[in-house]
Amino acid sequence: MKNWPNNRWLNEVVAGLIGYLTTVYIVVVNSAILSDAGINREDAMIATILASTVGCILVGLWAKVPIIIIPGMGVNALFAYSIVQQYDFTYEQGLGVVVVASLIFLITAITPLGEMFKKAIPDALKHGITIGLGLFLVLIGLENGGLIVSGDYSIIALGDFSSPYVVVSLLSLLVGVILFVKNVPANFLFTMIIGTLIAYMFGVLDTEPTTITAESIANFMVFPAFDHILGLTFWIAVLPLAIVLIFESMGLLHGQLDMVNRHDAFHKANKSSAVAATFSGFFGTSPTIPAAETAAVIAAKAKTGLTSIVIGIMFLGTFFLIPYISLIPANAISPILIIVGVLMMQNIKHIKVDDLTEAFPTFLIMFMIPFTYSIADGMAFGFIAYPIVKIVAGRKDEVTPLLIIISSLFLLEFLIKGFI
Secondary structure (H helix, E strand, C coil), rough: CCCHHHHHHHHHHHHHHHHHHHHHHHHHHHHHHHCCCCCCCHHHHHHHHHHHHHHHHHHHCCCCCCCEECCCCCCCHHHHHEEECCCCCCCHHHHHHHHHCCCCCCCHHHCCCCHHHHHCCCCCHHHHHHHHHHHHHHHHHHHCCCCCCEEECCEECEEEEEHHHHHHHHHHHHHHHHHCCCCCCCHHHHHHHHHHHHHHHCCCCCCCCCCCHHHHHCCCCCCCCCCCCCCHHHHHHHHHHHHHHHHHHHHHHHHHHHHCCCHHHHHHHHHHHHHHHHHHHHHHHCCEECCCHHHHHHCCCCCCHHHHHHHHHHHHHHHHHHHCCCCCCCHHHHHHHHHHHHHHHHHHHHHHCCCHHHHHHHHHHHHHHHCCHHHHHHHHHHHHHHHHHHCCCHHHHHHHHHHHHHHHHHHHHHHHHHHH
C-alpha cells in the first residue's frame, strides 16, 4: 500500500464517504426498532454507532475488503419483536441471546460446520426467511406510518388518510420511492431529511432536540444478561437468530466478494462478520451483518479495506449528530422500512412454484412471519412442513439429518407452547 498512487487513496476515501452516506440511515432506523424492545432511543443510537464503527474497521483491517458491517434490517426486527417481546425477555436478556447466537455463528465461520449448515438447509427455506422478513418490515413500516391500523371489523384496516401524520407518511413514501427508482446516491438519507421537513411543514414534528453529552456517551452501559441461559425458551430464541445470521452473512458476502473478485477473502470476511455480531451484543444492539449497500461502494471502484475503515471512522463521527438525527419522526423512517422490505421480497423469483414440496414450506414461512407477528414462529412452520411434505412425496433423500434436528427443535417449541 506504500506504493499506491494518490488517486487510489482518494478513490478509497471517496468510496468510503459514499458508503457512509448510503448507510448512516441505520442509526435512525435501527434505534427506532430497538426502542420498541425497551431501550432508550438515544442509547440505541449510541449502540448502533459503536457496533457499526467496530464492524467496519474490523472487516477492513482483518479481511482487507470494502465491506460495510452494520446492524441488519430484518435481524433487528427479529430481535425486537420476536426475541424480546414474544418471549417476554428484558432488553438485557435479549442481548444475551444475541451473544450466544453470534458465538454459534462464529463457530460455524471457523469450523466446517458452516458448510454443513449451508448444505443442510434447502434454498427454498432460505428464500422464505428473506421474503418473510421483507413482508414483516413492510407491515411494520405501514403500521408506524399510520397507513394501516387495527380494524373494528377486521384484523387490519386503512388508517385515517385525513390525518396530517398519515399524509406526511404518504408524501415521504412517495419521495422515497422516487429517489430510489431514480438511483439517487444516499437516497435513504435524503428520504429521511425530506420526510422530516414535510413533517415540520405539517406541524407533526417534535422540534425539541435531544440533549446528549460526552459524559452520557462515556457512561453508556448495556450489558447482556445470561440468567435465563439454562431455560429452554432461551435456546428456542437462539435457534432462529443463529440460522438467520449464518445464512444472511454467507449469502451477502458471496455476492459482494464476487463483485470485487476477492473470493479468497471469504473466510476472513465471514469471521469478521461473526466477531462483529458478537460485539454487537455487548455494545447493546441487535447483531450486525454485511450490508446490502456494500454494492454502492463497490460500484464506486472501492478495492480494499481502507474504504471500510473510512466508513467506520465516519460512523464514529455520527455521535456529534445524535441531537439532530433524534428529531427524525417515525413517519419519515417508515418509507425506508417499506422499501427495504420490498427489496427483500424480490427473492420470490427464486421459488419453484411448480414444485409444491418446495413452494408450500416457503409460502408458509413468508406468510406466517407477518401473520403471526413472529419471525421465529413463521420460520418454524416452514421448517416443520418441509421434511413432512418431502417424506410424504417419497423424496426423503432430499432431507438431511441436520434439517430433521432443526425441524424437531422447532416442533418442540410448539409443543412446549401448547402444553406447558
